[in-house]
Amino acid sequence: MKFLTLPPELILKCIIRLSIQDVVHVAQSCSSLRALILSNKSAIYNTSNPETLRLPIGCTRDSISSGSLYAVAARAITISSHLSESSGLLEPRHISLYESTDPGFGENEQEIFMQDDIFAFRRIETIFIVRLADSKLSEIARLSLEPDAIYCVAYKISDAGNSLLVASSACRTSDESVGSVLSVREVFLIGRDVGKVVEHFEIIVPDGIWSQLRIRDPYLVLMSHWRLIMVNWRDGTGCALQLCGTATAAQDGSVPNLDCMEEVLIHPLKEWIVVFDFTEIQDNIIGIYSVHIPPATTMPLLNHDMSGMSHWTLIKGGCRTPLRVDRNVVDLYPIPLGFQSLHSPEPILSLTMLTLHDDTAIEPVDLNLLKNTTARFSHVVLNLSSDTTMQSTEPSGHYLGGPGTQFSVDYSRGYTVAELAVRTALDEYHVLAAKVDNGNGHRQCWVRLSIPKALRNSIASSSEAHGRVTERSMKPSSAFDIYTGRLYVRGPKGLLVLQY
Structure with a gap:
C-alpha cells in the first residue's frame, strides 16, 4: 500500500x-x-x-x-x-459479410490495403477505396490509372491520420507511349472532406518493369531489380540512386554490387531507406542494407517529363554492414513485414524469415509444388541505429505438413499481414499466420486458422466457374491482420471478415 x-x-x-x-x-x-x-x-x-x-x-x-x-x-x-x-486449429468466433453490389468483386483485386474499416484495392486500371459499414462495402472514392499498363500501387495512412496517400506507377505497354506515369493522390477518409481526392504529384518516369513502389510523406521510392528512383513529391525534387555494397565502394567509384534488389522500405521516422538484395545470402549474411536518403539540397527539381534516365541526377550511396545471423540461411525465404507502426525509441524493423523444405526433394522446387513439407520461421528484429551492424533475435517456430500438403506464400509488404495458405486436401485448406513474440510474453508460433467448410465450398465453386480451380481452391483471396485477429476473405458476394 x-x-x-x-x-x-x-x-x-x-x-x-x-x-x-x-x-x-x-x-x-x-x-x-x-x-x-x-x-x-x-x-x-x-x-x-x-x-x-x-x-x-x-x-x-x-x-x-x-x-x-x-x-x-x-x-x-x-x-x-x-x-x-492456441494449440490446434482456431475456429472463427464471428463471421461478418460485407456485401458488394459490384458483380466482379472477388475475382481480380490486387495491391490491397486493409486497416480498421478501410479496404482499398486495384482492379485492372482503377483503384477503389471502400468502407466496411452496415454489412455493406460503401465506396469512398475511385482513382483512375493509365489504361493498358503494368501497375505498382502503394498506400500509407497520412501523418494526420484522416486520409490515405495513394502512390501509383503505370508502365504503358503501347508502342506509341514513352515513359511510365508516377503519381501521388490523397483520399480523405473521415470528417467533412470524406471522399475528397487531392492530386499532389505526377511526372513521367523512365520505362521499365518497376517491381516496388513505396511512399512515406514526403518521399517516394520506385525500384526495379537494378535501379532506384527517389522523389520528394512535396518539393518536386528527385534523383536516381546507385547503391554500393559499402560506403567505401561509393567513395572510390567501385562497381555497385546491389544489382538484384528484391525489396525496399522507407523508414517511418528516419531519413533512411532499407534495401533487400537476397542474392547476397551467403556465409550467414543476409543482404539487408540501410541507406541514408540524399539531402534535399542534392536532389534537383524535376520536370514533368523525366522519361529518360539521362534526365535524372545520379547519386551514389554507400550501405551499412548487412545483417549477420547465427544460423544457416541458405534456404530462407525472407519476408520483410515493415517497420512497426507506433513511434519507438529505436528504429525497429520486423522481418519474418521463412523456410519451406520438402523432405523428399533433392533439388529446389517451386514452393507451390512441395509435397512433404516442413515450414519454419524466425522473427528478426533489426536495430538500424547502429553504424556498424544490425542485431537480431531469432526464436523459431515450425509447422510440419504431411504428404499432399501444399503451401502458397501470400503476404503484404506493409505493417500487418503475413500468411501462408495451406491445402491439406483437394477440397479444403486452412491458413497459417506467423505469430511472433511482441514483448508481452506470449509465445511465438504458427497460428492455424480454420476455414469453415461452407466458405471453402463457396470459394471452390466460384473458382470452378471461372476456370481457376487450382489457384483459388489452394489459396483464397485472403489476408490476416495480426493486430486484430481478423481474416479478410474476398468472395463472389463481397468481403467476409472472420474474427478469431
Whole structure:
C-alpha cells in the first residue's frame, strides 16, 4: 500500500519500460492505478514495446485520448494472448459479410490495403477505396490509372491520420507511349472532406518493369531489380540512386554490387531507406542494407517529363554492414513485414524469415509444388541505429505438413499481414499466420486458422466457374491482420471478415 501513497509522477516513473501487458495488469490491480494509467498516455508510450501497437485511423500519437490508447493496448494483448495460446486449429468466433453490389468483386483485386474499416484495392486500371459499414462495402472514392499498363500501387495512412496517400506507377505497354506515369493522390477518409481526392504529384518516369513502389510523406521510392528512383513529391525534387555494397565502394567509384534488389522500405521516422538484395545470402549474411536518403539540397527539381534516365541526377550511396545471423540461411525465404507502426525509441524493423523444405526433394522446387513439407520461421528484429551492424533475435517456430500438403506464400509488404495458405486436401485448406513474440510474453508460433467448410465450398465453386480451380481452391483471396485477429476473405458476394 505504500506504493500507492507515492506521488503520481513517481508511480509513472516506476512502471517505465515495463511491457504493455505488465502496464495493463498494473491498471487492473486496483482502481487508483487504473485511473492514473487511463489519464496518462506516457504510461503506454514509455513501455518497452510501444511500437507493437497500431493506432486507429483518425488518431495520431498526440491526438488520441489516454483512455482510447489504453483501450487499444488492452485489446492488443488480449488478441495476442488468444492467438499464442492456441494449440490446434482456431475456429472463427464471428463471421461478418460485407456485401458488394459490384458483380466482379472477388475475382481480380490486387495491391490491397486493409486497416480498421478501410479496404482499398486495384482492379485492372482503377483503384477503389471502400468502407466496411452496415454489412455493406460503401465506396469512398475511385482513382483512375493509365489504361493498358503494368501497375505498382502503394498506400500509407497520412501523418494526420484522416486520409490515405495513394502512390501509383503505370508502365504503358503501347508502342506509341514513352515513359511510365508516377503519381501521388490523397483520399480523405473521415470528417467533412470524406471522399475528397487531392492530386499532389505526377511526372513521367523512365520505362521499365518497376517491381516496388513505396511512399512515406514526403518521399517516394520506385525500384526495379537494378535501379532506384527517389522523389520528394512535396518539393518536386528527385534523383536516381546507385547503391554500393559499402560506403567505401561509393567513395572510390567501385562497381555497385546491389544489382538484384528484391525489396525496399522507407523508414517511418528516419531519413533512411532499407534495401533487400537476397542474392547476397551467403556465409550467414543476409543482404539487408540501410541507406541514408540524399539531402534535399542534392536532389534537383524535376520536370514533368523525366522519361529518360539521362534526365535524372545520379547519386551514389554507400550501405551499412548487412545483417549477420547465427544460423544457416541458405534456404530462407525472407519476408520483410515493415517497420512497426507506433513511434519507438529505436528504429525497429520486423522481418519474418521463412523456410519451406520438402523432405523428399533433392533439388529446389517451386514452393507451390512441395509435397512433404516442413515450414519454419524466425522473427528478426533489426536495430538500424547502429553504424556498424544490425542485431537480431531469432526464436523459431515450425509447422510440419504431411504428404499432399501444399503451401502458397501470400503476404503484404506493409505493417500487418503475413500468411501462408495451406491445402491439406483437394477440397479444403486452412491458413497459417506467423505469430511472433511482441514483448508481452506470449509465445511465438504458427497460428492455424480454420476455414469453415461452407466458405471453402463457396470459394471452390466460384473458382470452378471461372476456370481457376487450382489457384483459388489452394489459396483464397485472403489476408490476416495480426493486430486484430481478423481474416479478410474476398468472395463472389463481397468481403467476409472472420474474427478469431
